[in-house]
Amino acid sequence: MKKEHFFFGAASSAHQVEGGQMNDWSEWEARTGHERSGTAADHWNRYEEDFDIAKKLGHNAHRFSIEWSRVEPEEGRFDEAALEHYVKVVQALRARGMEPFVTLWHFTLPVWVARQGGWESEKTVHHFARYVGRVAARLKDDVKFWIPLNEPEIYSHMSYLVGKWPPAAKNPFRTVSVLLRLARAHRAAYAVLKGIAPTAEIGIAKNHMYFEAAGKNQWNEMLKACADWWWNFFFLDRAKDSLDFVGVNFYFHNRIDGWFNKNRNEQASDMGWELLPETLYHALAELSRYQKPLYVTENGLADAKDVYRAEYITEALKAVAHARREGVEVRGYLHWALTDNFEWADGFFPRFGLVAIDYETQKRTIRKSAMVYRDMIKKWPNI
Ligand code: FCB
Numbered sequence: 001m002k003k004e005h006f007f008f009g010a011a012s013s014a015h016q017v018e019g020g021q022m023n024d025w026s027e028w029e030a031r032t033g034h035e036r037s038g039t040a041a042d043h044w045n046r047y048e049e050d051f052d053i054a055k056k057l058g059h060n061a062h063r064f065s066i067e068w069s070r071v072e073p074e075e076g077r078f079d080e081a082a083l084e085h086y087v088k089v090v091q092a093l094r095a096r097g098m099e100p101f102v103t104l105w106h107f108t109l110p111v112w113v114a115r116q117g118g119w120e121s122e123k124t125v126h127h128f129a130r131y132v133g134r135v136a137a138r139l140k141d142d143v144k145f146w147i148p149l150n151e152p153e154i155y156s157h158m159s160y161l162v163g164k165w166p167p168a169a170k171n172p173f174r175t176v177s178v179l180l181r182l183a184r185a186h187r188a189a190y191a192v193l194k195g196i197a198p199t200a201e202i203g204i205a206k207n208h209m210y211f212e213a214a215g216k217n218q219w220n221e222m223l224k225a226c227a228d229w230w231w232n233f234f235f236l237d238r239a240k241d242s243l244d245f246v247g248v249n250f251y252f253h254n255r256i257d258g259w260f261n262k263n264r265n266e267q268a269s270d271m272g273w274e275l276l277p278e279t280l281y282h283a284l285a286e287l288s289r290y291q292k293p294l295y296v297t298e299n300g301l302a303d304a305k306d307v308y309r310a311e312y313i314t315e316a317l318k319a320v321a322h323a324r325r326e327g328v329e330v331r332g333y334l335h336w337a338l339t340d341n342f343e344w345a346d347g348f349f350p351r352f353g354l355v356a357i358d359y360e361t362q363k364r365t366i367r368k369s370a371m372v373y374r375d376m377i378k379k380w381p382n383i
Contacts, residue, residue: 007061007099007332008377010054010354011298013106013150014067016341017043023069024114025107028166035347041339041357044085048092049364053355054338055096057370058377062093063205063297063334065103065150069110072131083138090142101247101297101334102143103205104132104189106150107165107344118167119156119178119185129188133196140197147247147297148189151207152182152235164345183238190242203245205297208232208283210250214257223256228286236290246287247297249336253279270302271343271350277312281319288328296320300336302343302350309354309369317376317383324381335373339364 015021019039029036043050054062070082093100105128109118116123132148155165156179163170186204193200211227213220236246253276255262267275280299287294299316303309313335320330340353348359354370357363376383 005331006380007101007295007334008373008380009059009061009063009098009101009332009334010338011063011101011334011336012043012338012341013065013103014070015040015106015108016337016343017041017339018067019044021067021069021108022073022111023067023108024111024118024166027111027114028168034345037342039359039362040342041359042362043339046362047089050339050355051092051096051098053364053366054098057354057366058374059098061099061101061332061334062338063101063103063147064089065106066135067108068105068113068128068131069108071135072110072127074110075112075127078134083135086135087138087142090139094142099145100143101145101147101295102135102139103147103150104128104135105148105185107155114167119181120174122181125181125185125188128185129192132189133192136193136196136200140200143197144199144201145245145295146193146197146200146202147205148193148202149182149186150205151249152179152186152204153231154207156182158345179235180238183235186239187242201244203243203247203292203295203297204236204239205247205249206236206287207249207251208287209252209254210279210282210286211260212253212255212279212282214255214262217257220256220258223260227254227256227260232286236287240290240292243290243292245293245295245331246290247295248283248287249298250280250283250296251299251301267308269308269350270304271346273301275301275308275312277315278319280316281322284320284323284328284330285326288323292329294328294330295332295334296330297334298336299333300352302352303369304349304351306367306369309367310372313369313373314376314383317380321381321383 160175213224340357343350
């Protein structure tokens, strides 16, 4: 495949970078005394500067999310200025030769939606479809790639099972019900988008975990089959008829040896997540069963000192190349993240950016690994 047919870039989400949010998350941060997302990376005001950097780094694509609470701050009232802002964001990407990948929901809800029960209420599916329609009508001419939902399974587990994210529930029944409702929301959004923009390419950003069964051991293999069924394929099986591509968010290798998480942890990120980027190959190979184009929509690590990132990206891209050589149709790689950002329950300490942010001054500094990524992009596919 020729170079111009492969997308390279990075990703972000509104709540994590924009600053100035007034959604269910910021309300929860204030109420619980959690670290506040505040101005975050001030990307709302500095997106052009950030896109200039991305362009300099050789990116030809960028994934970002639209903040529902800005576009529809009150039920049924759509804010033209907010929509106009996102039109400008898309134009700023296009002007720099970058393909926009637009996420429509990345974990945050308008407060009024959360008050009505959030994803526990069927009404939210209808509200979401209406919001998607409004955004699509404005952006359809400039956006080809749409991602209605980000990581439904991470969200349902963190918000309804582990209880670390709002609304901080710990209930398996609510977890499953939210996951199923998100599947309906995805299908509804797909139908609305296709109605407005028939040539749109619509996918999902799906968290895929690579479960590795150690040895040739039946018990380990059975655990892997169960974990794959629930974590990797349950949602996709329910959404697969409404998917033009599968976006893969990949961070986790999970070694099963008697039980889960028997990782060797020879290298770990600042979050304690084991670093084994070559296992991205397995994630891609496993997802090829859907016979849809794949895009890596997130992959990265928290590494404040930037000691592992260059090698991590190199190995991840080699894994992508390996999968492609075996006929897996991978069409893009978007690193998480372009800049440092607010990492949900963990606040600002994790440093995921190709570009460092000084939160006091909002100064951007390109990390060395970002230049290694740029050189890999130049060399591609001869890496
Ligand atoms: C993913 C999320 C993203 C970011 C990375 C580190 O689960 O989609 O917002 O927090 O993890």
